[in-house]
Structures are given as structure tokens and as C-alpha cells.
Amino acid sequence: MNLLSLIQSKKAGVPLSTAQMDWLISSSVAGTVPDYQLATLLTVICYEGLEAAETLAMTRAFVDSGDTLSWEGISRPVVDKHSTGGVGDKVTLALAPLLAAAGLAMPKMSGRGLGHTGGTIDKLESIPGFRTDLSMQEFRSILQDVGCAVAGQTAHLVPADKIFYALRDATDNIRELGLVTASVMSKKLAAGAPCIVLDVKCGSGAFFRDEAEARAFASQAMAIGRAFGRQVACVLTDMDQPLGQAVGNRIEVLEVLDLISGSGKLADLREVLLALGSVELLLCGMCPDMESGRVQLQELLDSGVVKQKFREWIRAQGGRLSELPASPEVLPNMRSVAVQAGSPGWVSGIDCLQLGNVARRCGAGRMSREEVIEPDAGLMCYVAIGERIEQGEELARLLIHESRAAEADELLAMTQAAFQVSTDGSVPRRKTVLDILLP
Amino acid sequence: MNLLSLIQSKKAGVPLSTAQMDWLISSSVAGTVPDYQLATLLTVICYEGLEAAETLAMTRAFVDSGDTLSWEGISRPVVDKHSTGGVGDKVTLALAPLLAAAGLAMPKMSGRGLGHTGGTIDKLESIPGFRTDLSMQEFRSILQDVGCAVAGQTAHLVPADKIFYALRDATDNIRELGLVTASVMSKKLAAGAPCIVLDVKCGSGAFFRDEAEARAFASQAMAIGRAFGRQVACVLTDMDQPLGQAVGNRIEVLEVLDLISGSGKLADLREVLLALGSVELLLCGMCPDMESGRVQLQELLDSGVVKQKFREWIRAQGGRLSELPASPEVLPNMRSVAVQAGSPGWVSGIDCLQLGNVARRCGAGRMSREEVIEPDAGLMCYVAIGERIEQGEELARLLIHESRAAEADELLAMTQAAFQVSTDGSVPRRKTVLDILLP
Numbered sequence: 001m002n003l004l005s006l007i008q009s010k011k012a013g014v015p016l017s018t019a020q021m022d023w024l025i026s027s028s029v030a031g032t033v034p035d036y037q038l039a040t041l042l043t044v045i046c047y048e049g050l051e052a053a054e055t056l057a058m059t060r061a062f063v064d065s066g067d068t069l070s071w072e073g074i075s076r077p078v079v080d081k082h083s084t085g086g087v088g089d090k091v092t093l094a095l096a097p098l099l100a101a102a103g104l105a106m107p108k109m110s111g112r113g114l115g116h117t118g119g120t121i122d123k124l125e126s127i128p129g130f131r132t133d134l135s136m137q138e139f140r141s142i143l144q145d146v147g148c149a150v151a152g153q154t155a156h157l158v159p160a161d162k163i164f165y166a167l168r169d170a171t172d173n174i175r176e177l178g179l180v181t182a183s184v185m186s187k188k189l190a191a192g193a194p195c196i197v198l199d200v201k202c203g204s205g206a207f208f209r210d211e212a213e214a215r216a217f218a219s220q221a222m223a224i225g226r227a228f229g230r231q232v233a234c235v236l237t238d239m240d241q242p243l244g245q246a247v248g249n250r251i252e253v254l255e256v257l258d259l260i261s262g263s264g265k266l267a268d269l270r271e272v273l274l275a276l277g278s279v280e281l282l283l284c285g286m287c288p289d290m291e292s293g294r295v296q297l298q299e300l301l302d303s304g305v306v307k308q309k310f311r312e313w314i315r316a317q318g319g320r321l322s323e324l325p326a327s328p329e330v331l332p333n334m335r336s337v338a339v340q341a342g343s344p345g346w347v348s349g350i351d352c353l354q355l356g357n358v359a360r361r362c363g364a365g366r367m368s369r370e371e372v373i374e375p376d377a378g379l380m381c382y383v384a385i386g387e388r389i390e391q392g393e394e395l396a397r398l399l400i401h402e403s404r405a406a407e408a409d410e411l412l413a414m415t416q417a418a419f420q421v422s423t424d425g426s427v428p429r430r431k432t433v434l435d436i437l438l439p
Numbered sequence: 440m441n442l443l444s445l446i447q448s449k450k451a452g453v454p455l456s457t458a459q460m461d462w463l464i465s466s467s468v469a470g471t472v473p474d475y476q477l478a479t480l481l482t483v484i485c486y487e488g489l490e491a492a493e494t495l496a497m498t499r500a501f502v503d504s505g506d507t508l509s510w511e512g513i514s515r516p517v518v519d520k521h522s523t524g525g526v527g528d529k530v531t532l533a534l535a536p537l538l539a540a541a542g543l544a545m546p547k548m549s550g551r552g553l554g555h556t557g558g559t560i561d562k563l564e565s566i567p568g569f570r571t572d573l574s575m576q577e578f579r580s581i582l583q584d585v586g587c588a589v590a591g592q593t594a595h596l597v598p599a600d601k602i603f604y605a606l607r608d609a610t611d612n613i614r615e616l617g618l619v620t621a622s623v624m625s626k627k628l629a630a631g632a633p634c635i636v637l638d639v640k641c642g643s644g645a646f647f648r649d650e651a652e653a654r655a656f657a658s659q660a661m662a663i664g665r666a667f668g669r670q671v672a673c674v675l676t677d678m679d680q681p682l683g684q685a686v687g688n689r690i691e692v693l694e695v696l697d698l699i700s701g702s703g704k705l706a707d708l709r710e711v712l713l714a715l716g717s718v719e720l721l722l723c724g725m726c727p728d729m730e731s732g733r734v735q736l737q738e739l740l741d742s743g744v745v746k747q748k749f750r751e752w753i754r755a756q757g758g759r760l761s762e763l764p765a766s767p768e769v770l771p772n773m774r775s776v777a778v779q780a781g782s783p784g785w786v787s788g789i790d791c792l793q794l795g796n797v798a799r800r801c802g803a804g805r806m807s808r809e810e811v812i813e814p815d816a817g818l819m820c821y822v823a824i825g826e827r828i829e830q831g832e833e834l835a836r837l838l839i840h841e842s843r844a845a846e847a848d849e850l851l852a853m854t855q856a857a858f859q860v861s862t863d864g865s866v867p868r869r870k871t872v873l874d875i876l877l878p
Contacts (some may be wrong), residue, residue, distance in 0.1 A: 004609065004610070004611060007610060007611045008611050011611060034474070034609070035473070035474060035475040036474040036475045036477070036478035036606060036609065036610060037478070037609060037610055038475070039475035039476070039478050039479045039482075040478045040479065040481075040482045040610035040611070040612070042479075043478075043479045043482035043483060044482060047486050167475060170443065170473070170475065170476060171443070171446060171475060171476055171479035172443060172446045172447050172450060172479070173479070
């Protein structure tokens with residue numbers, strides 16, 4: 001077998017066989033095929049597409065390329081969660097203690113932020129002292145005791161995906177659905193949880209721009225889950241505007257504290273949290289239906305148990321919440337810039353990708369893995385689509401790190417341009433949870 | 440500028456600008472862009488296609504990537520010729536002394552054979568003593584004295600094409616018309632002749648499988664010629680059967696000797712030779728029309744002047760024709776295998792690609808640049824499409840090098856399968872010269 005013949009046959013429309021896929025992925029990990037041929041094959045795959053059987057074969061070969069985790073010995077039902085990435089998506093930070101409080105165990109391997117979306121690891125590391133480089137022994141012990149633990153992805157889990165992802169990223173071959181599904185699902189499968197909920201986001205701030213694409217991914221991911229005997233559900237959520245108000249790292253942690261303290265202004269975030277949480281309970285058989293699961297979780301939130309669990313978890317991983325400032329407005333070394341409405345009307349659209357990019361350029365994110373982020377930087381988005389606004393009202397506030405203060409005017413203009421305001425009459429609010437797909 | 444952004448915009452259907460093309464090609468030659476991104480861009484180009492302006496920009500940047508030759512000081516009109524490659528294509532070996540005899544100068548940079556088609560350099564090197572590694576001084580002096588000289592391509596001429604071609608070859612990105620045109624034309628333009636004739640072959644043994652593709656290439660190549668102020672003509676020729684009878688190296692040299700000695704059995708080869716030759720004369724203004732050019736060349740052939748010129752040229756490059764055997768039948772170290780007709784009828788089709796591959800496997804060609812060829816190996820194809828054949832008649836003869844004798848049965852079966860015989864009635868002969876396109 002050689003890679004040139006795989007390129008030729010894939011180009012001619014012949015699907016890759018399981019044997020070819022196995023050879024391809026083991027050769028890539030062994031480093032015995034040239035990068036330029038692998039990049040070519042990935043490009044051809046992006047034009048030709050992968051069939052369901054090819055995606056399954058790739059996922060299986062990805063999983064087999066490294067270690068797989070087992071949670072035998074953990075006495076709670078084990079669940080996992082993945083988000084396809086969004087702007088202001090801090091759901092994991094609330095969901096992990098929520099489900100832990102409900103008696104489940106959520107071992108979560110998370111990534112760092114790249115491009116316009118943030119990463120859970122970056123957000124957690126904005127808490128002074130918080131450690132994400134846990135040994136497997138520490139990780140298991142926290143998981144068993146607290147009910148949740150979050151760590152960075154290890155190099156031993158799906159090493160093939162790391163090679164493929166880096167090459168796809170460097171060659172603009174990131175959008176083919178089969179490649180996306182194999183990448184996401186192989187990591188979830190290797191991470192070992194029997195029940196998995198995917199938060200599939202769609203909209204201007206998401207990887208999937210429209211709902212049809214998001215649904216196609218969901219359907220492929222659930223098919224892969226079935227083939228591996230896992231319970232996989234998908235929650236389709238809107239990403240045409242930021243989730244919650246905070247977009248950054250430390251300000252998102254503060255917002256999560258607000259949320260689990262019962263703040264009323266974060267209805268969208270609470271909605272997504274409860275949808276994902278109740279689906280996890282249902283998958284584990286911990287509730288008869290989603291509605292009762294939702295009631296159960298709501299009570300845990302209202303009673304303060306989740307907030308207590310959150311503190312317990314952060315402490316278990318070394319974090320010192322007491323050292324966080326009380327609110328985003330008092331973060332040090334930040335230039336705070338208000339973005340005001342130029343005219344009254346109704347917010348009719350938000351360019352969520354643009355807001356993600358502004359937050360990144362304020363210092364909250366990175367374009368390459370080497371860049372250093374500023375934990376305090378980011379932006380607050382105070383309005384949502386459908387809201388009535390008055391002239392001069394504060395739509396958003398930028399928290400620009402001092403080192404980037406020279407970009408303040410440009411970032412202000414970019415943010416202003418991200419808001420569309422209609423003067424023609426009211427605009428409907430958007431639903432946050434678009435659909436729930438159960439296995 | 441960076442290669443990822445070029446990949447992204449080309450994928451989005453935006454043509455590459457001249458500035459982008461210049462940057463791309465100079466960075467590739469400088470080695471400052473990664474192979475895997477260049478391979479990706481070439482793959483995207485094969486899917487998206489190149490527009491005329493992109494092809495022109497690429498050709499110009501290719502030419503500018505290395506040295507260009509000038510024939511100032513040569514007292515004869517300077518012409519060049521290129522063939523898109525075929526099976527049994529030995530035309531250069533006859534055309535060079537023919538045009539030299541007619542008073543032109545033909546400096547020709549040629550390549551080695553790869554895949555199922557042969558290379559002029561391999562054919563000439565099958566003559567004992569023949570040198571193709573001439574210094575520029577030797578080359579010019581032979582060109583001025585004899586009227587023709589043939590050498591291998593130097594590394595200094597269009598180095599960018601060498602990089603691009605090697606990568607295209609290793610990634611199956613060889614068929615996009617703009618890339619093909621830029622590759623062919625940049626080498627012809629850098630080689631400096633003001634008049635260029637392209638032998639554009641189409642059929643089962645050619646790069647272009649059908650006439651439409653061949654015509655599209657011809658039209659692009661002529662447009663490039665116009666843009667550079669060169670006289671470029673195209674002769675479209677059939678490659679659905681081997682050109683002449685011999686397919687190999689030394690046996691092709693023997694066939695050329697036969698041709699220029701006035702053998703009557705090589706009408707197809709003579710036809711292509713006279714068409715290319717008379718177009719060259721016309722482009723140089725050495726004859727008022729093609730017909731009179733043809734008469735002039737015919738006379739040079741009939742009078743023995745061309746044969747004399749051929750000997751003079753071979754001697755000038757060190758070749759010792761006297762050491763060649765008199766006929767293919769007496770070549771040493773060869774297993775000679777006759778291929779006979781199983782039934783009477785009319786030859787209705789010849790799989791020319793298959794015959795090219797058989798000749799290669801007999802020892803006449805190579806699949807990678809490192810392989811060594813056997814100068815005596817090859818095959819003779821004695822019949823043409825439309826010919827009446829009788830049962831048991833010899834259709835072809837394989838000359839298999841002793842080292843490959845174990846493959847004889849398979850090669851015999853492959854050759855037999857390459858001939859289609861109709862028993863239903865006569866089949867028309869094929870035209871060899873399909874069209875002549877003048878600038």
C-alpha cells in the first residue's frame with residue numbers, strides 16, 4: 001500500500017477501505033508517509049467527502065492510535081460532554097459541578113482556545129492556583145471524591161488526531177464533516193465515558209454556520225456513538241450571539257459564579273446548562289424524562305448545592321477563588337471601553353464571530369498555540385437579539401489589556417459594527433436551545 | 440503574504456494575483472514554504488482550475504526562476520520543438536538533423552522517459568559513446584557547426600518547474616491544464632528559441648486522452664507564446680497506436696536510421712516528421728507555405744543529405760553509430776518473443792498505453808528516476824489500426840531483457856490483450872496528423 005495510490009483512488013471517487021484507512025493512520029503516526037502526500041489526501045477528502053463507513057473506519061483507527069481511558073472503579077455513572085465551540089461558551093464550568101452535585105461523575109479532557117473561540121482550560125487557569133496538569137491518579141481521585149475533574153488532553157489520547165488536526169489546520173482542510181466527526185468522536189470515545197452529550201452550536205459564532213450542517217454533524221456523531229455502543233445525544237444550540245454576557249477567561253469564571261448563584265439575567269446560559277444536564281441524567285437513567293431531570297437540577301442550583309460543589313471542585317484542583325476580583329469592572333491592567341448604541345431601536349443581529357475576534361484581540365485568545373493570553377481581557381456583551389435599546393445605551397464593554405491599548409479605537413469600531421439595530425419595529429428574540437436529539 | 444491565505448482564497452474561487460503567483464514561486468524556490476502547504480495548493484488548483492491570467496503569471500514566474508538561454512551569435516534561424524509525449528515517439532531524432540539540413544538551428548533540451556513514454560535522452564544514450572552532458576560552450580559550437588544539438592535539461596533552467604513537477608508527480612496533481620501549460624511553456628520560453636512547434640499528441644498512449652483536451656492545451660500554449668512574443672504552432676497528432684513500429688531506445692534509433700534512409704513502411708512517422716518540419720520552416724519564414732516546405736524537406740530526405748547530417752550530429756556528440764547492430768532482431772541479451780494473431784480480421788484498436796507499459800517492463804523504461812533502463816529492450820509493433828491480419832500473423836515482437844525473462848508470459852498476455860481485432864469487416868485507417876494550428 002502507498003499513499004499515492006490512495007490519493008489516486010480517492011480522487012477517482014472510490015471510498016477508502018477499512019484496511020486502507022488503518023494503514024493510512026498507523027503510517028501517519030509512525031511518520032512513514034510524507035506530510036505533503038498526507039496533506040494532498042486530506043485536500044482530496046475535503047473535495048470528495050467521506051462516506052459513513054469511511055468516517056467510522058477513521059474514527060476507529062484514530063481511537064486505536066493511542067491509549068483509551070477506563071472509569072472502572074468510579075462508583076458514580078460516568079458522563080462526558082463536548083461543545084463544538086462558541087463565543088462565551090462557559091457551560092462546562094457550570095455543568096461539571098452541577099452533574100457532580102446530581103451524583104454523576106464527569107471526567108473532562110479539555111482543550112485550549114484557538115481562533116475566535118475560547119477554551120475551558122484557559123478559562124480555568126485564570127483562577128489563581130488552578131492546575132490542569134493532573135496525573136491520572138490525582139484525576140481519578142478528584143473525580144471519585146468530588147464528582148468532576150477537568151484536565152488538558154494528554155498526548156497519549158488519539159495521537160493520530162493531533163497529527164491530522166495540525167495538518168488540516170495548516171492547510172485549510174478543517175471543514176469536511178467526516179473529518180470533523182472522526183476528530184471529535186475519537187477523542188470522546190477514547191476518553192471512555194459511556195454517556196456523551198454533544199453541544200452542537202450553529203450560527204455566526206460557531207464552527208457550523210447553519211443548522212443543516214449542525215444537524216448533519218449530529219447525525220453522523222450519533223451514528224458513530226451507536227457503532228461503538230455508547231449513548232450519544234446532541235443538543236443543538238444557537239450561536240448567533242454570545243452565550244451569556246462575558247467573553248474572555250476570568251470574566252467567564254465570574255459569570256459562572258453568578259449563574260450558579262441564581263442570577264436572573266443569564267437565562268440563555270441557564271437554558272443550555274439545564275438542557276445538557278437533563279439529557280445527561282436521562283442517558284444515565286437517573287431520571288424518567290427530561291422534564292423531571294430539569295426540575296431536579298433546578299433545585300440543586302436554587303439550593304446552593306451546586307455553588308458549594310463548584311468551590312469544592314476548584315479547591316480540589318488547587319484553585320483559589322478568593323483571589324478573584326468581585327466583578328469584571330475592577331480587573332487591573334485593563335483599559336475599559338464602553339460601546340454605546342448610536343441610535344435607538346431593536347438589536348436585530350450580532351456578528352458573533354466578530355465579537356469573538358475582538359475578545360481575542362483584547363488579549364483573551366490566541367491565533368497560534370504559542371501565543372500567551374491575558375486572563376483578564378475580553379468583552380462583556382450586554383444586549384441580545386430582540387432587545388429594545390435606547391440611544392447611548394451601553395451595548396458592550398471591552399476589557400483591553402494595557403499592552404494592546406493602541407488597538408482600542410479599531411476594536412471599538414469593530415464592536416460597534418458587530419451590532420445591527422433595526423428601527424422598523426420589534427425583532428423576535430432567538431431561541432437558545434434549537435433541538436434535542438436523543439439516541 | 441502566506442501560503443495558507445493563498446489556499447483559502449483559491450479554494451473560495453478567487454484567482455491568484457500576479458503578485459501572489461510571484462511570491463508563491465519565489466518562496467517555493469527559496470524553500471521558505473512547507474511542502475505540505477504547496478501540495479495542498481496544487482491539489483486545490485487541480486480542483487478549481489487556473490484561469491488564463493493565472494497560467495500566464497505562473498509561466499512568467501517559472502521562467503524568471505532561473506537562467507534563460509540566448510542564441511545570439513548563431514547564424515541560422517533558431518527553432519525548438521516539444522512533444523507532449525507518446526509511445527514510440529522518436530521524432531526529435533529525425534527532425535533535428537532534417538531541420539539542420541534545411542539550414543535551421545535546433546538546440547534541444549530533452550528529458551528522460553518516465554512511466555509509459557520514452558525520453559529522447561535515453562534513446563540517444565543508447566548509441567555507444569553519445570554524450571548529452573555537454574557544456575554550454577560545446578553545445579553552442581555543435582549547434583553552430585552542425586545545426587542541431589541535444590542535451591539534458593540543466594538544473595539552472597526553470598528550477599521552479601522541477602520543484603513543482605516533482606511535487607505534482609508525488610501527489611497525483613499532474614492533469615490540470617494550466618499547470619501543464621506553465622510547465623511545458625516555461626521550459627520552451629527559457630530555452631530561448633523564437634519559433635516553437637508543439638507536437639500535441641492525443642489518444643490512449645498520450646497524456647491527453649481526447650482531442651478536446653489536446654486542443655484546449657494547444658490554445659493555451661499558443662496564447663502564452665503570443666504573450667511572450669514567440670511564434671508558437673501546434674501539430675495535433677494521433678497517439679492511439681505507437682508512432683512507427685519500434686518502442687524502446689536502441690530499436691528506435693535503428694528505426695530513425697531506416698526512416699531517413701527512405702524506408703517505405705514508416706508512413707505515419709514520416710507524416711508527423713514532415714508536418715512538424717514544414718511548420719518550423721514556415722514559422723521562420725524559410726518557405727512561403729507548408730506545401731513548399733514539405734517538398735523541400737522531402738528532397739533533403741530523398742537525397743541522403745539528412746542521413747549524412749544525422750551521422751555528423753551523432754559523431755559531434757561522441758556517438759559511434761558503427762557499433763549499433765544492423766537490426767533489432769540481432770540485439771544481444773534479449774529474449775525475443777513473437778506475439779501472433781489468434782484469429783484473422785482487421786485491427787480495430789490498440790491499447791497504446793498498455794504497449795508503452797509492456798515496453799517499459801521489458802526493460803525500456805522506468806517508473807522512478809532512479810531505475811536503470813536496458814537500452815536494447817522494447818517491442819516492435821508491426822500492425823496498425825485498419826490493417827488486415829491473418830491467423831498466426833506476427834502482430835508484435837517483445838525484446839525482453841534476460842533479467843526480466845520471468846515476466847515473459849505475463850508480458851505476452853498483456854500485449855495480446857492490447858490488440859482488438861474485428862471480424863465484422865474492414866476498419867478505417869487512422870489519420871496521423873489530426874490538425875495544424877498556426878499562430
